[in-house]
Amino acid sequence: MGARSFIAFLAVLAVVGLLAFGLLSKGNVKIAVGDPVPDKVLPALPGPGHGSISEHRGHWVLVNLWASWCIPCGEEAPVLERFFRRHRTRGVTVVGIDVQDNHDDAVAFLRDHPTTYPQLRSVGNERSAAFGSIGVPENFLVNPRGRLALIWRRPVDDRILRERVAPLIEGGK
């Protein structure tokens, strides 16, 4: 291979590499039931401190992605709080993750919709992308081994929690 061909090859490789990087960094990840839950240490809300989903390994965790500007998220918060209070003695917890939001609005949201379960905050859409999120709210049930047992890309209500979430927990699946 001549020097000129080698340079051309390198140039093509660089362009293809950049295109691939662009595609991979823009595209949302696809997750499925049975996959390990996407996890990362995040700042706690309202702070200080940090937290992660893996802190609760060995327990069932209902991960709730929310944002302060999302109206259904406000309706869902008390439902999740009730669920948490009812099930926490049975090794079940809820972890809220605020996404696509600013800190002040998120704190105000938690003042208006008080919750006692752990709340974390993700900057921008980083966690939304990790969960392959298409909006808020979205809910993910994680089994005690840290794997996804249910992906619910909609708000939950008492009926959904009773009919879709609770049986998985009780069945230990």
Add this chain to the structure above:
Amino acid sequence: MRRRATLAAALVLGLLVPTVAAGVTPQTTVTAIEGEVMCPICGTLLELSDSPQAQREKVYVARLVAAGETTAEIKDELVAQYGPAVLALPRASGFDLTAYLVPVLAILVAVLILAFSVTRWRRDGQRPVSGGTATAAPHGADAERLEADLSRYDL
């Protein structure tokens, strides 16, 4: 309609009240910032978005403008809150710098390749053909066949 009125009121309040109260002079305008940042959820400029997230972001921008922050400070704050996707144009630093460098480099490389190729074509065009058979006249049977063909199509 009511939501727009509320948003407008919030923007006006966000702009005026803290400014008047604290005597802060705004360094930029809400309109200018809205034309340079995105609504990350909508994927459009903030000034073109009216989604709930965009409305919150507009109020937040108005608050920062009213607090007297400069354009750069407001953009930094927005990136800290919403991530780098909030910027309409990538930053001229780090990996994002490639967004500006790659097109310039690509144009430079294209110009160099073109200049090199044109020079080569011109040089090849001027070079006399030496000892080639391509332009030599046919002989013998070939010459006869050529004559016959030409006379057949002679108009």
